[in-house]
Amino acid sequence: MFNSLSKPPLAALGALVGVAALALTGCSGAGAGAVPGAATTNSASDTSSIVEHAPVAADDLIVPDSTMKKIKNRGVLRVGAALDAPLLSQQDPTNPDNISGFDITMAKMLAKYILGEPKIEVIPPASETREALLANGTVDVVFNTYTINEKRATQISFAGPYFSSGLAVAVKADRTDIKSIDDLGGKTVIVGANTPAVQAVPGKQPTAKLVDFATDPQAVQALLQGRGDAYVQDYTLLASNAAKEKGMKIVGEPFTVESYGIGLKLNDQQFKTFINNWLTTIQENGQWGEVWEKTLGTVTESNTPTPPKIGSVPGS
Structure with a gap:
């Protein structure tokens, strides 16, 4: 499966964009200034149908006083993600309301699972600010080619891995x-x-x-x-x-391994378990593979990869 010895600079691309200035809210049918993250009309990147049919968590999974409940009460999932990473999380320069790619579609599907609709607020992080954004509650999750390692896992928690590069x-x-x-x-x-x-x-x-x-x-x-x-x-x-x-x-497929995780606030085991269960659900339902095929899979001749095993990497 996918993974590498070298971390690509995609995670740092958001550093070029002012975090506070470009915090963008996204939801279907949102008003001016919102970023629904709806896919473009290009069939190679249109994942809107996948998001539309994505699962929604049962009410009893949104337990009182949990991070999931706080997000549901707020009505939006705050996501640390890039705006300029093609096939991962890229804003359409001709229509800023559209953000498409593998990472951002996964974020929208998680929002759908928690909220019943894919409402997300996108806050572009720099690679060196991701831990702080999670620690101070600016974002709930980070989808940002965030390599899992044991050092980082002392500062934040990782769900997944949800994708392996290399x-x-x-x-x-x-x-x-x-x-x-x-x-x-x-x-x-x-x-x-x-x-x-x-x-x-x-x-x-x-x-x-x-x-x-x-x-x-x-x-x-x-x-x-x-x-x-x-x-x-x-x-x-x-x-x-x-x-x-x-x-x-x-x-072909990558011949080395580097696993990406979903960044979470440190020691929120309840939220981590909730997200890992969601990942298992979309993997078993085939939706993870559908997202890959519509995004990263459009530029490769390899078959849809097997998702990485959750909890399989030190630090996850």
Whole structure:
């Protein structure tokens, strides 16, 4: 399953946006200034039907004095999420009321589970502010390519993991002979300088010839220009690139593992159990896979992955 040694910079993209200035409220049919997070009309990213048919928690699961009850009384789920992460959580520049992607759809489904409708307030975090936003109650949850690790788990709690990323392989869109890391023996492979791919690729394919570039845009251009047979980078970063550059695609599944969790306030075990039970429900019902297929799955030729096992990562 998906995961990597390197954390893509997507989680930090929200740092470029003022948190207070861009706290956006989202719900279906909301008025001016609200951000319903409704998907765009592009069929590759339209997850509105999935959200519409998402499960709603039974009344007895919203127990008195719980975080779930407080959210329900408030009438909105406050979410730490990016606004500029393609296929994960991206605001439509032509229609700011629309935010689409895997992470934001998951957040809307969680809101539907708690509230009966997908009302969310999106607050873009910086990678260094996520723990503080949870600790001070600014947000209820963080969906932000938030890698689970034991150090972070001393400051906040993690539900999940709900998704696993990792180093993956991208090639030009018209290429058919490379389907995974297994096909890179003897090939010229583009990597980012000082990224985990520098060690991981030779570990899998000792005969591959590495060509490194200082930045991700340089590496993408090198791939599109044919200066390498493949580009190895974190799956979510490759997916973001492929969403913008139609000349490239992802092949196969990630061959390393980095698990993402839903960030929660520290030691709220009741809320954590509630969310983990919700994750189990949408995984078993197939809705997790449907969201993946409409978002991250649109730029890869691999099959729908198996969701990561909840509680399977130290710190989760």
